[in-house]
Amino acid sequence: MDDTGQGGGKLGELFDERWRVGPLKDGTFRSPLHDERIAAILGIALGVAFTVCFVTGLISHVAQNPPSWFTWPSRPAWLYRVTQGVHVATGIGSIPLLLAKLWTVYPNLFRWPPLESIAHLVERISLIPLVAGGVFMLTTGFMNHMEWYPFGFFFPVGHFWGAWITMGALLIHLVAKWTVVGTSLRRGGAPPIERNGLGRRGFLAAVATAVGAVTVATVGQTFRPFRALSVLAARDPAAGVQGVPVNKTASEIKVLDAILDPNWRLRVHGAVRRELVLSRDDLRAMPQHEARLTIACVEGWSADGDWRGVRVRDILDLAGASDDATVIVGSHQRRGLYRSSELNPDHARDPDTMLALELNGEVLHVDHGFPCRLIGPNRPGVFQTKWVNEVEVL
Numbered sequence: 001m002d003d004t005g006q007g008g009g010k011l012g013e014l015f016d017e018r019w020r021v022g023p024l025k026d027g028t029f030r031s032p033l034h035d036e037r038i039a040a041i042l043g044i045a046l047g048v049a050f051t052v053c054f055v056t057g058l059i060s061h062v063a064q065n066p067p068s069w070f071t072w073p074s075r076p077a078w079l080y081r082v083t084q085g086v087h088v089a090t091g092i093g094s095i096p097l098l099l100a101k102l103w104t105v106y107p108n109l110f111r112w113p114p115l116e117s118i119a120h121l122v123e124r125i126s127l128i129p130l131v132a133g134g135v136f137m138l139t140t141g142f143m144n145h146m147e148w149y150p151f152g153f154f155f156p157v158g159h160f161w162g163a164w165i166t167m168g169a170l171l172i173h174l175v176a177k178w179t180v181v182g183t184s185l186r187r188g189g190a191p192p193i194e195r196n197g198l199g200r201r202g203f204l205a206a207v208a209t210a211v212g213a214v215t216v217a218t219v220g221q222t223f224r225p226f227r228a229l230s231v232l233a234a235r236d237p238a239a240g241v242q243g244v245p246v247n248k249t250a251s252e253i254k255v256l257d258a259i260l261d262p263n264w265r266l267r268v269h270g271a272v273r274r275e276l277v278l279s280r281d282d283l284r285a286m287p288q289h290e291a292r293l294t295i296a297c298v299e300g301w302s303a304d305g306d307w308r309g310v311r312v313r314d315i316l317d318l319a320g321a322s323d324d325a326t327v328i329v330g331s332h333q334r335r336g337l338y339r340s341s342e343l344n345p346d347h348a349r350d351p352d353t354m355l356a357l358e359l360n361g362e363v364l365h366v367d368h369g370f371p372c373r374l375i376g377p378n379r380p381g382v383f384q385t386k387w388v389n390e391v392e393v394l
């Protein structure tokens with residue numbers, strides 16, 4: 001790098017030239033691609049990508065853990081699908097960006113002198129949470145999207161706190177590098193060309209191509225026009241019984257006996273004027289509603305289906321629940337976070353929120369939640385509870 005060996009600050013004088021061995025020697029890193037301007041351009045791209053990830057990640061967080069002053073709306077119906085699809089796509093696209101950036105700047109680890117000033121020390125230390133955080137976010141995010149959970153912590157909690165640490169370190173880094181980025185972008189000049197090698201433009205074009213390639217090869221999991229190109233995606237949004245992927249099957253969750261019981265009933269209770277106990281025939285005898293709605297899984301895939309069933313609000317009216325009631329929809333599943341979900345009044349009263357009995361013209365498959373499952377607009381997939389047997393009005 002052209003700023004190595006300046007030796008300016010006070011701390012720099014503490015380092016004896018005799019310690020300058022191995023990669024610390026001048027001229028170890030010859031590629032002109034270890035370049036400030038490339039680092040600046042990749043840094044800006046990563047800053048934008050991480051900010052998009054952070055904002056869309058926080059949206060997913062408040063959709064799933066709404067603070068008391070906030071209600072996640074049921075409209076627009078496509079909102080969560082888009083924010084979470086963008087989150088995972090931007091995150092995956094950041095992987096080649098981060099690798100390229102780290103490669104470009106790693107010779108700085110061997111800068112001489114290693115430290116120049118207290119400000120330099122602080123800036124160096126802030127790189128630890130930045131690099132570790134960036135790598136942690138992209139690896140845990142990617143593993144989660146691949147449905148691979150080898151780590152011993154609950155993914156969203158680690159990923160959530162990792163995001164704050166990473167973004168904090170990114171902010172410090174941005175302040176520290178602001179002037180350098182400005183000058184190196186203005187300086188322009190002839191791009192460095194290594195003899196027989198890749199120039200600056202070529203290198204950036206290669207990185208952009210890699211970002212484009214991983215995006216095109218994965219985004220079809222949520223963006224249907226790219227489905228045929230989606231060779232690297234964790235999910236094919238059209239592969240699954242009744243044309244919709246299945247996350248957890250009925251036999252995995254061990255609900256088959258309960259849902260196939262001829263005496264199956266749906267119980268509606270809590271703050272209601274009449275408790276209801278409804279059979280499948282009772283539900284089929286109620287007015288049936290149809291809507292095309294999306295399963296938008298938090299893990300980044302999404303799929304549409306034509307759903308048919310009973311509106312939740314019709315069930316609430318039949319039971320005499322109040323208009324502004326919050327509702328818990330429970331299932332036969334015994335354990336696990338996703339065995340039930342909450343409907344805020346907006347979702348409970350939405351004309352498309354229903355207990356579906358059919359999917360794409362067929363009786364709901366056991367793996368999609370037979371006899372009935374919750375489906376509504378703009379809900380994270382984890383809240384589209386399957387194998388519903390209980391509606392509790394709060």
Ligand code: HEM
Pocket residue numbers: 050051053054056057058060061064087088090091092094095137138139140141142143144145155156157159160163166167298299300
């Ligand atoms: C390869 C890159 C990434 C992938 C594939 C990815 C994937 C995911 C997934 C699947 C979730 C949903 C978790 C859940 O609710 O179960 C999520 C949530 C989140 N992500 Fe990422 N992510 C990536 C990178 C990032 C980055 C770079 C940031 C921020 C700098 C970030 C911030 C967040 C936040 C704040 C949440 C919400 C966590 C919560 O609900 O508490 N992600 N991400």
Ligand SMILES: Nc1nc2c(c(=O)[nH]1)N[C@H]1C(S)=C(S)[C@@H](COP(=O)(O)O)O[C@H]1N2
Pocket residue numbers: 244245246247248253295296297298331333338339340367368369381382383384385386387
């Ligand atoms: N009872 C129950 N409902 C559940 C789940 C679950 O594990 N248990 N998984 C959820 C998740 S994570 C998603 S993405 C959707 C998937 O629905 P599908 O299998 O019909 O596509 O169901 C949701 N409903």
Ligand SMILES: [Mo]
Pocket residue numbers: 247296297298299381382
């Ligand atoms: Mo999901």
